[in-house]
Amino acid sequence: MNPTALIADDEPLLRERLRGMLQRLWPELTIVAEARNGREAVELFDEHAPQVVFLDVHMPGLNGVEAARSIARRAQVVFVTAYEQYAVTAFEQGAIDYVVKPFDEERLADTVQRLRQRLGTDGAAPAADDRLEAAIEKMSAELRRQSPAQRQAGWLQWIKASVGNSVRLIPVEQVAYLRSDEKYTLVVWEGGEALIRRTIRELADELDPECFVQVHRSVIVNLHQVAQVVRGPNETADVHIKGRSELLPVSRSYVHVFRHM
Template identity: 65%
Template sequence: MKQPTALIADDEPLLRERLRSHLATLWPELRLIDDARNGAEALELFELHQPQVVFLDIHMPGMGGIEVARALARRAHLAFVTAYEQYAVQAFEHGAIDYLVKPIDPARLADTVQRLRRQLDGPLPGGAALDAMLDQLAGRLGQRAEPRRWLQWIKASVGTSVRLIPVEQVCYLKAEEKYTLVAWEEGEALIRKSIRELAEQLDPERFVQTHRSVIVNLAHVAEVVRGVNETAELRLRGRGEVLPVSRSYLHHFRQM
């Protein structure tokens, strides 16, 4: 039998370490790939390694666990990690996703491991039931969500001067070796912030990652052209560039 693999996505290093330690004891044959510190990194690592199981923290910087779960529908078995048992757990009662409450209880984790082992040969979670469960969970968590201040300006060197670029003028951002290219309405510039950092700081209602190396401003998208193997291309208003959309990020454009 193929060795099962799993990914842990959580922004708390101590929790990742403890979960790894408990899993090594409770599920020794499970191979844990690199940890993810946020939702965008979780999707990137999933695309790279294709693990069978993903342990997802619900609240992570930028893209949270619920949005990641939507992207991974029918592609992996999922287990949420939450600190909000008192009002979130009801959403899991009839769902195909398991949950763990922080701090991790080894006995509760042992139950989750047994269920995940049984599910490995079964159907992957997805469809209307999963969507309804995620909608219910998002609604419950939204009642307690803290307001967040998203990035409003990007500082970039342009020639001999430093520009403060309003984020609403940014068309897209693209990784360029050790830099990130910022393409905005008046030109282009290179900055030292990585795509991962920017994905955590930009408002996910306005900016979405379309590829491991690209973030796009939805307000500048003119057309989405579907491709093969659940991919797509984006055409931007007033620009000649065509930006890629990989299968991990195609869910952003299904309703467009």
Template identity: 60%
Template sequence: MTAARPTALIADDEPLLRRSLVRLLGHAWPELAIVAQARNGREAVEQFDANPADICFLDVHMPGLSGVEAARGIGRRAHLVFVTAHSEYAVQAFEQGAIDYLVKPVETVRLADTVVRLKERLRLAQPAPDIDALLAQVITRLDREKSTPPLRWIHASVGSTLRLIPVEEVDFLRSDEKYTRIAWRGDRGNATEALIRTPLKELVGQLDPETFVQVHRAVVVNLRCVDHVVRADNETARIHLKGRSDILPVSRSYLHRFRQM
């Protein structure tokens, strides 16, 4: 399958994220030809059958046929790279199974490492691994993640007092070096903040994804607290909150969450 110029298929239901990965791959691997782009898993399998590629970049969570299910349809005919949002269970499964993966937003250093491994496999004409058993592990972990109820309370120290903060009252969470800054409505609705030791990346997977969304590598916001969003330069934006003076950044990788702007 591998020709003088390697080929790839990218599947992601978010157009902005597909374009972002194409752009990043263009810098990290200029020789790689993107021969197909798909909006869901079913399209990915259909396009691969019509025009096989050496490598498939598959978003894990897509409507209809997921990236994991699409991988089963493609099987050993291509080298697979999964792309996932922050998902501890999925990432652990990928690492244990030695499956290539990228975490959104895709970082250039991590992508460069993946490109090096893929180039070596193509150079040595290594066959794609039999991943049926490994995919079963991923599916099991993803199912476990879905069955875990969202976090309801956050424990935070405010001075000498331990506060039990209802998650629905949290306006946003922001990474602050080794800590996470929690901003919520305290007594009488006053804006209150506290630091907790739990890293933001650990909290993300415990929050209700219907209410809390990541808008920046260091920021997660409660959508119910958003007043309005203002587009900025370079495909970024700023979030203005209800009843707060805080203005939160939206990075390019997460602007698709507000694509109707």
């Protein structure tokens, strides 16, 4: 079977350029999906299970470094970045590989050669490698240090919801969790529950990732409202919310969120 890959970058032209280069350098490679952000990358990875993932470091919502936490032990990861310092970190820590934007075809050819060698004849996923996790942790710390303004401003502060005949402004710090309900999203907060006409994906990109984390493709929780996390079989878990009886599922792709808690 031909090797498969996923490309994640929030810039359509850059995705197109990378795809074109890969088609020339690695004709056997099949691009099975393209993602616009890290959250979409994780969802598409779970759907298509590609062997190689090209992850842009800077993307809205869940960035490429955070997405790599879910993907790294199940595929070959290549970080894509316009910032040399992240490439240096990835290289020093022994991460799989990196490509610096704007793309250089000669440099990408080296990456392709290394990927071919790693995949071998069976296309096996990489063995667990603590060096890659160390690179992810260091890159994540650098991202947090270098974008304080983005974390302090621009995140959603209020959620507007219709409650009966009135419109309620819900402070996000009071929200316990959000759960997808077909075309709507259920908002559960200290004062009650309400349905809003917004998708989980839209909200995920607007909420501060230091406080709100996606634990399932249909659930976002406020970390400050989590009472307990109980691990289950097959790398899954359940979240207990403070003062509430229901359990919220944590899927395999998001269980890493609670690994160090």
